[in-house]
Amino acid sequence: MILEFEKYHGAGNDFIIIDLNKFHIEFSVEQIAFLCDRHFGIGADGLMLLKKNMNYDFEMIYHNSDGKPATMCGNGGRCIAAYAYNHGYISDETTFLASDGVHLAKIINPNYVKLKMQDVNNVQIFEDGYFVNTGSPHFVSFKYDIKTLDVYKTGKSIRHEPRFGSEGTNVNFCHINEENKLTIYTFERGVENETLACGTGSVASAIAHCTNKPDGNYSIEMVAKGGNLNVSFDKKDKQFRNIWLSGPVKFVFKGEIKL
Known part of the structure; x- marks a missing residue:
């Protein structure tokens, strides 16, 4: 299977982004680790999957470079918001679903993004x-x-x-x-x-x-x-x-x- 991807980084924290609107695929841990491998694959700190969501603009699914599902990634969230903006999925503000809940992002310009994080109580x-x-x-x-x-x-x-x-x-x-x-x-x-x-x-x-x-x-x-x-x-x-x-x-x- 031939996959299209894009590579983004936020302050050097780099990610592969794959649009699940274009591909219907479930990745294995081994496949994700291969994609993120800097010697044998594309190379990245993690893989971001953009998925349709009925209640929000999109859903962000994140895997670390070891291939395993991961918790929230702040720079990844900013990068995938920029990707969605660049592809016309969103305007300069968006709400999307991540592993820790709903996030608001603001595209100040295509190269600068603000992401609202969850409250911290402890x-x-x-x-x-x-x-x-x-x-x-x-x-x-x-x-x-x-x-x-x-x-x-x-x-x-x-x-x-x-x-x-x-x-x-x-x-x-x-x-x-x-x-x-x-x-x-x-x-x-x-x-x-x-x-x-x-x-x-x-x-x-x-x-x-x-x-x-x-x-x-x-x-x-x-x-x-x-x-x-x-x-x-x-x-x-x-x-x-x-x-x-x-x-x-x-x-x-x-x-x-x-x-």
Whole structure:
């Protein structure tokens, strides 16, 4: 079977997008892992499937590069919204269904997309960091010297710690550059490696940074290896509302591959 695909990235966090309006196919774990393989396939951090939905503009189905179904992906959500816009499925605003519920996205321009995230009502505090679920589970630590940190080695060692349950967690290492500007490195589960950016991880890290701050409106610049993202939200009574993840989106190329 010959599949058409497009490749997008959000701050270096890259995705294969396949439109299920064009193909009626159920992918196996092995097929998805092949597509995402950077040596033998197309290469990506994950696969995004755009599917029709009767109640919303579309449904986003996400798989990590290991081929397994994944939880919410923030940069992937921004990328698939840009894809839907570029193909005329949506206007400059859209609501779509993802694994963690309904999301609103705004196309500021074809290369910049804002995505509304789910509210966060609980931040778990550990001695060495924070645990925040932003549609995907994230551990956030500010204690490491990220200039010398081996993100892969340290992230891998934390990712499967028993305190995070059988599925483990994503791991984020942050440095506070300024009051509202953080540098972030992320080890992603399912990718099982460092990625150039992580949307849900950036949201989790910005929230962790503000957990002990006064109530108010916050806008945090997140500096990742692949580019900068912005996270904004309202904080009140240890709850976080009106959370937006904003940043660049880029169409890279399109092609066909035999599966």
